[in-house]
Amino acid sequence: MNAMNIDLYMQQLGEQARKASRKMARASTAEKNRALLETAEIIADSRQRLLEANERDMEAGRSGKLDAALLDRLELTGSRIEGMVENLRQVASLPDPVGEISDMCFRPSGIQVGKMRVPLGVIGIIYESRPNVTIEAAALCLKSGNAAILRGGSEAFHSNQAIAKCLTQGLLTAGLPEAAIQVVETADREAVGKLIAMPEYVDVIVPRGGKGLIERISRDARVAVIKHLDGICHVYIDDRADYEKAMAITLNAKTHRYGVCNAMETLLIAESVATQWLPDLAERFREKGVELCGCERTVALIACDKATEADWHTEYLAPKLSIRVVNDLDQAMDHIERYSSRHTESIITEDYSRARRFLAEVDSSSVMVNASTRFADGFEYGLGAEIGISTDKIHARGPVGLEGLTSTKWIVLGDGQIRQ
Amino acid sequence: MNAMNIDLYMQQLGEQARKASRKMARASTAEKNRALLETAEIIADSRQRLLEANERDMEAGRSGKLDAALLDRLELTGSRIEGMVENLRQVASLPDPVGEISDMCFRPSGIQVGKMRVPLGVIGIIYESRPNVTIEAAALCLKSGNAAILRGGSEAFHSNQAIAKCLTQGLLTAGLPEAAIQVVETADREAVGKLIAMPEYVDVIVPRGGKGLIERISRDARVAVIKHLDGICHVYIDDRADYEKAMAITLNAKTHRYGVCNAMETLLIAESVATQWLPDLAERFREKGVELCGCERTVALIACDKATEADWHTEYLAPKLSIRVVNDLDQAMDHIERYSSRHTESIITEDYSRARRFLAEVDSSSVMVNASTRFADGFEYGLGAEIGISTDKIHARGPVGLEGLTSTKWIVLGDGQIRQ
Numbered sequence: 001m002n003a004m005n006i007d008l009y010m011q012q013l014g015e016q017a018r019k020a021s022r023k024m025a026r027a028s029t030a031e032k033n034r035a036l037l038e039t040a041e042i043i044a045d046s047r048q049r050l051l052e053a054n055e056r057d058m059e060a061g062r063s064g065k066l067d068a069a070l071l072d073r074l075e076l077t078g079s080r081i082e083g084m085v086e087n088l089r090q091v092a093s094l095p096d097p098v099g100e101i102s103d104m105c106f107r108p109s110g111i112q113v114g115k116m117r118v119p120l121g122v123i124g125i126i127y128e129s130r131p132n133v134t135i136e137a138a139a140l141c142l143k144s145g146n147a148a149i150l151r152g153g154s155e156a157f158h159s160n161q162a163i164a165k166c167l168t169q170g171l172l173t174a175g176l177p178e179a180a181i182q183v184v185e186t187a188d189r190e191a192v193g194k195l196i197a198m199p200e201y202v203d204v205i206v207p208r209g210g211k212g213l214i215e216r217i218s219r220d221a222r223v224a225v226i227k228h229l230d231g232i233c234h235v236y237i238d239d240r241a242d243y244e245k246a247m248a249i250t251l252n253a254k255t256h257r258y259g260v261c262n263a264m265e266t267l268l269i270a271e272s273v274a275t276q277w278l279p280d281l282a283e284r285f286r287e288k289g290v291e292l293c294g295c296e297r298t299v300a301l302i303a304c305d306k307a308t309e310a311d312w313h314t315e316y317l318a319p320k321l322s323i324r325v326v327n328d329l330d331q332a333m334d335h336i337e338r339y340s341s342r343h344t345e346s347i348i349t350e351d352y353s354r355a356r357r358f359l360a361e362v363d364s365s366s367v368m369v370n371a372s373t374r375f376a377d378g379f380e381y382g383l384g385a386e387i388g389i390s391t392d393k394i395h396a397r398g399p400v401g402l403e404g405l406t407s408t409k410w411i412v413l414g415d416g417q418i419r420q
Numbered sequence: 421m422n423a424m425n426i427d428l429y430m431q432q433l434g435e436q437a438r439k440a441s442r443k444m445a446r447a448s449t450a451e452k453n454r455a456l457l458e459t460a461e462i463i464a465d466s467r468q469r470l471l472e473a474n475e476r477d478m479e480a481g482r483s484g485k486l487d488a489a490l491l492d493r494l495e496l497t498g499s500r501i502e503g504m505v506e507n508l509r510q511v512a513s514l515p516d517p518v519g520e521i522s523d524m525c526f527r528p529s530g531i532q533v534g535k536m537r538v539p540l541g542v543i544g545i546i547y548e549s550r551p552n553v554t555i556e557a558a559a560l561c562l563k564s565g566n567a568a569i570l571r572g573g574s575e576a577f578h579s580n581q582a583i584a585k586c587l588t589q590g591l592l593t594a595g596l597p598e599a600a601i602q603v604v605e606t607a608d609r610e611a612v613g614k615l616i617a618m619p620e621y622v623d624v625i626v627p628r629g630g631k632g633l634i635e636r637i638s639r640d641a642r643v644a645v646i647k648h649l650d651g652i653c654h655v656y657i658d659d660r661a662d663y664e665k666a667m668a669i670t671l672n673a674k675t676h677r678y679g680v681c682n683a684m685e686t687l688l689i690a691e692s693v694a695t696q697w698l699p700d701l702a703e704r705f706r707e708k709g710v711e712l713c714g715c716e717r718t719v720a721l722i723a724c725d726k727a728t729e730a731d732w733h734t735e736y737l738a739p740k741l742s743i744r745v746v747n748d749l750d751q752a753m754d755h756i757e758r759y760s761s762r763h764t765e766s767i768i769t770e771d772y773s774r775a776r777r778f779l780a781e782v783d784s785s786s787v788m789v790n791a792s793t794r795f796a797d798g799f800e801y802g803l804g805a806e807i808g809i810s811t812d813k814i815h816a817r818g819p820v821g822l823e824g825l826t827s828t829k830w831i832v833l834g835d836g837q838i839r840q
Contacts, residue, residue: 022757026781099780105802111791113801118783120813203813224644224814245836252838337442346832359831360519361446363538371531371834380839381533381830382525393540393623393827394644395815407813410801411779412766414791416665418672419800 003190010194013149014201016179017122021147023177025119029096031174032143039170040088043135046166047081053162054131061155074129074155084135084163087385091139094384097402098145101411110417115408119145121203123405124195125387126217128209129153134163137206138181140387142171144405147180149202151195153209154187161185196221204395204405208388226396226404228389230315230341231261233373236332236358238349239270243277245370246348250281252372253346255288259317261389262344262366262376266312266322268332271297274325278302290319297325312339329354336362342391344368344376365391365398423610430614433569434621436599437542441567443597445539449516451594452563459590460508463555466586467501473582474551481575494549494575504555504583507805511559514804517822518565521831530837535828539565541623543825544615545807546571546637548629551579557626558587558601560807564825567600569622571615573629574607581605616641624815628808646816646824648809650735650761651681653793656752656778658769659690663697665790666768670701672792673766675708679737681809682764682786682796686732686742688752691717694745698722710739717745732759749774756782762811764788764796785811785818 024032043050054076061071097117104114123146125137134150141148152160164183171178184191196205196217204224207217211229218225235253237246253264269278274297282302285292292304299306304323311322312335326332329347336345346368347358355369366376376399378386383401390396396404444452463470474496481491517537524534543566545557554570561568572580584603591598604611616625616637624644627637631649638645655673657666673684689698694717702722705712712724719726724743731742732755746752749767756765766788767778775789786796796819798806803821810816816824 022783025783107800107802109795109800111788111795111800116779116787118813242836248836248838249834256839359536363442363445364829366830366832367536368531368832369834370836371832372838374839375529375531375832375834375837376830380527380529380531382527393538397827398830407817409784410786410796410818412786412788412791412795414669414789414795416662416668416790417795418668418792419676419794 006186006188006190007194009186010184010191010198011201013182013184014122014198017147017149017182018201020177020179021119021121024142024145024147024180025098027145027176031176032096032145033092035142035170035174035176036088036092036139038173039167040085040092042166042169043081043088043163044085046162047078050076050081050159050162053158056158057156066155070129070155074131074159076131076159080132084132087132087136088139091143091385094143094402096143097406109420110415112413114411116411117403117406118409120405120407122147122149122201124149124151124202124205126151126192126195126205126207126209126213127153128213129155131156131159131163133208134160134183136385137387138167140385140402140405142181144402146405149182149184149195151184151192157187192217193220196223199223206387224395226388226390226392226400228261228343228391230391231263231343232265232313232315232339232341233262233344233376234266234268234336234340234346235264235373236268236326236329236336236345236347237270237273237277238329238347238351238354239272240351240354241273241348242350246277247281247284249346249348249370249372251284251288253374254285254290254321255319256372256374258319260374261315262373263317264321264373265314265316266324266339268324268326268335270332271325271327274298274301278323278325285321288319290321292321292323294323295325298323301325315341329357333358333361336364340364343389344373346371346373365389426606426608426610427614429606430604430611430618431621433602433604434542434618437567437569437602438621440597440599441539441541444562444565444567444600445518447565447596451596452516452565453512455562455590455594455596456508456512456559458593459587460505460512462586462589463501463508463583464505466582467498470496470501470579470582473578476578477576486575490549490575494551494579496551496579500552504552507552507556508559511563511805514563514822516563517826529840530835532833534831536831537823537826538829540825540827542567542569542621544569544571544622544625546612546615546625546627546629546633547573548633549573549575551576551583553628554580554583554603556805557807560805560822560825562601564822566825569602569604569615571604571612577607612637613640616643619643626807644815646808646810646812646820648681648763648811650811651683651763652685652733652735652759652761653682653764653796654686654688654756654760654766655684655793656688656746656749656756656765656767657690657693657697658749658767658771658774659692660771660774661693661768662770666697667701667704669766669768669790669792671704671708673794674705674710674741675739676792676794678739680794681735682793683737684741684793685734685736686744686759688744688746688755690752691745691747694718694721698743698745705741708739710741712741712743714743715745718743721745735761749777753778753781756784760784763809764793766791766793785809
């Protein structure tokens with residue numbers, strides 16, 4: 001397709017999505033669940049076809065010299081297909097947010113006012129090479145009564161087309177419009193540029209992927225973007241911390257998984273406990289193979305490299321940790337204020353007033369007391385599913401589940417009331 | 421100031437606002453209320469100075485040949501100053517949304533998760549010539565723990581500067597940073613362009629004013645915009661409506677006030693009652709001096725002009741009403757789907773299932789049954805105050821009060837929990 005054709009093609013997807021979104025907003029819970037469960041069956045039955053389509057992408061990837069990590073994300077295996085089936089069933093089992101009515105109350109005028117939860121409309125999802133994201137994103141958009149336009153990485157082109165067929169079939173079987181979930185059928189990058197600049201057809205964009213992709217999309221988008229940039233998460237060990245909790249949480253926050261956004265990247269520790277505890281901690285981290293660097297006071301206590309200014313700004317996503325010894329809670333919060341990406345921070349303390357201050361004053365999407373930053377996750381928070389973690393403050397913040405893909409409208413029940 | 425200076429000046433305002441916003445987020449309810457009440461006193465005591473400053477604007481306006489409506493909005497009178505004082509006291513009396521904790525629940529992992537309400541940060545308000553908006557906007561931003569940069573119309577320059585002085589004094593007396601509320605001190609239009617394009621300093625823009633202003637800002641803004649475009653509101657009289665309610669609500673929705681966004685602009689009426697009721701209605705509207713136009717079936721029933729396609733798209737904001745006879749609820753909802761600005765729609769019916777369908781299926785920021793569209797208002801809904809009415813779906817929808825100027829963060833209380 002040339003640029004003009006892509007423009008027209010995307011516009012057509014947009015029009016169809018907008019139309020389908022009207023029907024999806026009115027779809028019953030039973031219809032939406034049926035589409036999810038039918039798709040699960042179809043995916044399970046299409047295992048062979050999906051693996052073949054994926055093999056085409058894998059071959060192209062191998063001959064295009066994609067790196068090993070990318071090839072791993074791209075690969076569909078039997079167990080990953082099982083995971084997709086499981087995911088669809090799980091989303092079907094979640095409560096339907098659409099139509100939920102809350103806060104109904106009577107006003108002095110006699111009207112009764114409250115809010116009803118409604119879908120956003122059309123959601124554009126832009127992601128990279130993991131084909132299972134196609135199912136995850138589609139399932140959440142479908143359950144929340146939205147229409148979706150999905151644009152996966154060009155490396156996963158054939159896999160995504162094969163998955164799209166299953167989704168279409170599932171929607172049709174349930175009597176829902178097939179355009180409710182559309183997968184962009186061109187690998188051309190122009191398509192993304194158009195998708196994020198059609199406010200008349202697309203209500204919100206959810207980009208999932210590397211920082212470069214997300215920054216580019218945020219800069220150019222003409223509609224709202226629910227996004228997540230960095231995860232530079234901090235744990236602060238206060239001098240009134242419990243030693244065992246401090247050790248367990250710090251270790252878990254860093255070493256449970258390295259390549260995740262809610263892993264701790266910087267440890268802050270109060271001076272008066274640093275002398276005693278930091279050597280123990282350093283040993284435990286070294287046992288796990290974690291490379292350490294630290295501020296001057298840290299370097300005086302344990303053998304490690306001196307951290308540079310850049311270290312405090314870095315999301316390592318790797319077995320590396322920067323450590324800073326701070327005077328007190330205030331200095332810890334100042335450091336967080338300056339360097340945090342406002343994703344997740346945790347304080348370890350037994351002190352009531354300091355815990356309360358940390359909760360109130362730290363301005364991040366998740367703020368914790370005596371818990372591992374690794375809990376910052378839609379499943380752990382009970383959302384049942386997660387389309388991403390937002391580090392923005394507008395609309396959705398922190399882990400975003402079904403509710404983040406909805407809005408509300410005011411409803412007013414009257415009995416003939418007029419304004420005086 | 422030249423363009424370069426304005427750039428630097430706005431950036432400085434932005435930096436100061438960002439810094440002040442940190443302090444405002446931590447300000448206690450008592451401190452914020454004190455600032456509001458002190459400002460109220462100061463405004464009351466500065467009556468003479470405010471009137472003089474306003475007279476300078478009025479003189480300039482009169483010699484600049486501003487039209488009468490604009491001059492009326494620009495004018496400060498004794499009672500308008502009283503209104504500002506009242507407004508400040510009223511906002512002080514509202515509950516503080518900041519710090520509100522909701523939905524705390526235990527998860528199987530043992531952590532306790534919930535949400536805490538927090539300020540958005542820095543809010544930019546762009547408005548036209550009404551100086552009292554300076555106080556209204558400042559009061560809401562202050563109470564919700566935000567910093568604000570206010571940019572009023574250049575016609576109100578001296579009035580706004582005089583009001584700004586009162587605000588600064590009020591903030592300082594309460595021990596809050598004076599930069600928490602800053603009024604832009606240049607009449608240059610470049611300032612607006614810069615204000616809406618500093619995502620590093622400004623979190624959200626609230627434009628208040630004419631459609632042209634709001635469209636321009638939405639197009640060019642680099643941050644979220646809480647906005648309200650049109651108010652093309654519909655009332656649908658179903659054939660199972662109660663006659664008295666239909667008459668009272670229809671008349672109220674159109675004639676209670678004409679120049680407001682929640683006034684009815686189009687009346688839809690079911691065919692089977694139109695024959696009987698439309699002549700009565702037409703007579704009542706004519707008594708009030710409302711000009712009518714209508715579809716073919718309307719024209720066959722009452723003497724009025726034929727409505728053009730443009731009429732269905734028009735927010736008259738005037739004693740004019742377009743009327744369309746429809747077959748049934750479905751056709752009414754189709755019309756609304758096509759022409760509504762998604763502000764407010766109301767159905768008049770005694771039929772349970774139709775009321776329920778209308779509530780569920782109409783996608784507007786307020787959807788009503790048997791009530792006048794004029795109730796779509798922050799005060800009527802119990803918000804206590806209103807910064808505007810949003811016709812967007814992202815972040816805030818419908819009347820926006822203090823809560824619309826806040827976000828939430830997740831809080832997690834643990835006892836040493838780690839992720840398994």
